[in-house]
Amino acid sequence: MKILFFTPTGxxxxxxxVLWYLIKHLAGSDIKTAVYSRQAGELFAKNSPADATYIxxxxxxxxxxxxxxxxxxxxxxxxEESYIKRIHQEFKPDIWYFNTITMPQFARLARxxxxxxxxxVHELLETFDTLRADSFSEMLTYAKTTLGCSQIVVDQxxxxxxxxxxxxxxxxxxxxxxxxxxxxxxxQTLGLPADAFVWLMSGTMCMRKGYDMVPDLLxxxxxxxxxxxLGSGSEYGVSYYLEERVKRExxxxxxxxxxxxxxxxxxxxxxDGFVLTSREDPFPLVMIxxxxxxxxxxxxxxxxxxxxxxxxxxxxxxxxxxxxxxxxMQKVMNGTIAIDKNVLRERxxxxxxxxxxxxxxxxxxxx
Numbered sequence: 001m002k003i004l005f006f007t008p009t010g011x012x013x014x015x016x017x018v019l020w021y022l023i024k025h026l027a028g029s030d031i032k033t034a035v036y037s038r039q040a041g042e043l044f045a046k047n048s049p050a051d052a053t054y055i056x057x058x059x060x061x062x063x064x065x066x067x068x069x070x071x072x073x074x075x076x077x078x079x080e081e082s083y084i085k086r087i088h089q090e091f092k093p094d095i096w097y098f099n100t101i102t103m104p105q106f107a108r109l110a111r112x113x114x115x116x117x118x119x120x121v122h123e124l125l126e127t128f129d130t131l132r133a134d135s136f137s138e139m140l141t142y143a144k145t146t147l148g149c150s151q152i153v154v155d156q157x158x159x160x161x162x163x164x165x166x167x168x169x170x171x172x173x174x175x176x177x178x179x180x181x182x183x184x185x186x187x188q189t190l191g192l193p194a195d196a197f198v199w200l201m202s203g204t205m206c207m208r209k210g211y212d213m214v215p216d217l218l219x220x221x222x223x224x225x226x227x228x229x230l231g232s233g234s235e236y237g238v239s240y241y242l243e244e245r246v247k248r249e250x251x252x253x254x255x256x257x258x259x260x261x262x263x264x265x266x267x268x269x270x271x272d273g274f275v276l277t278s279r280e281d282p283f284p285l286v287m288i289x290x291x292x293x294x295x296x297x298x299x300x301x302x303x304x305x306x307x308x309x310x311x312x313x314x315x316x317x318x319x320x321x322x323x324x325x326x327x328x329m330q331k332v333m334n335g336t337i338a339i340d341k342n343v344l345r346e347r348x349x350x351x352x353x354x355x356x357x358x359x360x361x362x363x364x365x366x367x
Contacts, residue, residue: 010041200271210277220326
């Protein structure tokens with residue numbers, strides 16, 4: 001079988017990391033893979049494990065869109081769609097596989113070419129609201145099958161009547177988590193006191209990830225509690241709001257910025273606990289990674305965290321009760337909530353690619 005995967009950026013987003021792990025572990029199997037990435041993100045532009053990789057080569061902007069409009073009137077396709085059609089003719093895939101819901105125009109192209117396709121949904125309602133209703137509906141209605149990355153995603157899709165729907169949890173590759181830097185030395189380099197209890201949140205700073213709630217959360221925590229944010233910063237006004245409150249109120253907050261490659265896990269390991277401040281998060285990979293590193297997991301009831309966290313791992317607060325989440329964090333800090341490191345590690349291993357790949361292949365066999 002040959003599969004042509006579509007991905008939006010090729011960068012280190014959760015859905016695209018899942019795709020990268022999947023394709024990497026399909027290497028050498030009887031399934032041949034190709035990837036089309038709409039941006040030249042480092043995962044696939046530089047380190048693609050696929051048998052064939054194609055990167056979007058059109059420069060967006062007013063000149064391109066003007067040409068696109070004329071091209072579409074003449075040929076009935078955009079230049080990008082013509083490129084994808086050539087890729088299809090060259091690679092000759094049996095199915096197309098859309099790794100997110102953000103590319104409904106290509107599902108329409110698949111129907112034009114009479115190509116069966118799969119949609120892998122890693123999103124909740126906030127992302128639904130970025131798509132035109134007709135395109136979103138058509139993409140899901142005509143899919144050969146639709147996969148949801150968590151039960152909450154599947155539940156939302158079921159309520160919409162989406163056909164041929166299956167659950168396939170997101171997963172990580174635990175073999176990639178190899179720590180190289182001394183944890184105590186790294187904490188000291190960052191200026192963290194020896195007695196600090198460090199909570200870490202990972203993700204791009206945006207309203208969906210809840211970075212605006214950091215100051216209020218810290219106000220409810222003891223003086224030795226620190227919150228470290230691992231992920232790309234923001235250039236918008238809420239970032240200024242956060243920075244000013246941290247400075248004026250003397251809050252224990254450190255913004256690390258994005259860390260790529262192996263360093264990412266070393267920085268993740270500096271924490272004593274992981275806190276998910278997201279307003280929506282279908283099944284964040286970082287909570288699985290944190291559990292593998294045996295860190296307690298707490299957060300708001302904002303998605304897949306509720307089906308992931310079990311007794312001995314941490315606790316989930318009602319969304320978005322900041323005092324309650326802070327209370328849970330304090331109970332973890334003082335031992336009132338018992339944490340079992342073995343439970344954390346074993347739960348993370350449930351969502352390792354080597355275990356989930358069998359589930360994916362069984363679902364693929366039904367297509």
